[in-house]
Amino acid sequence: MVPFVMGGTVDDATLLRRHGLQVTAQRLAVLRAVSERPHSTADDIDKIVRAEIGAVSRQAVYDALGILTDKRLLRRIQPAGSPARYEDRVGDNHHHLICRTCNRMVDVDCAVGYVPCLTAADDSGYEIDEAEVIYWGRCPECVSSTRLAAGG
Ligand SMILES: [Zn+2]
Ligand SMILES: [Zn+2]
Secondary structure, three states: OOOOOOOOOOOHHHHHHHOOOOOOHHHHHHHHHHHHOOOEEHHHHHHHHHHHHOOOOHHHHHHHHHHHHHOOOOEEEOOOOOOOEEEOOOOOOOEEEEEOOOOOEEEEOOOOOOOOOOOOOOOOOOOOOOOOOEEEEOOHHHHHHHHHHOOO
């Protein structure tokens, strides 16, 4: 049983109910796993959840991720050429930096702050509500290890 929280932070069970979702052990474990390890892949989350609650099928974990993303309790980031990652930081328009070498992903606040933060040269009449920005490059560790390898 999750105790009822008066004020302060809303617990995950309350969050699920507010979004019209049934509270299940799988969904709670998935939410917890994503908040502890943001930007994890579905595979990573599956491993964490299984280690925690044991008897849960891979499909159940994937289903939970799907519905939590649909209800916008989680955000799914789909970088080109790599598996989707999940995070629970959903209330803002932040972006991501990804290292091409080690795949490490970190948050970067949106410099503009509102959506869409990039104006399309021609919107073709679309009502645009988001510009998805991913910055690709190399993280400091990978940059310095290449420098070391190059002997400089
Ligand atoms: Zn790296
Ligand atoms: Zn993020």
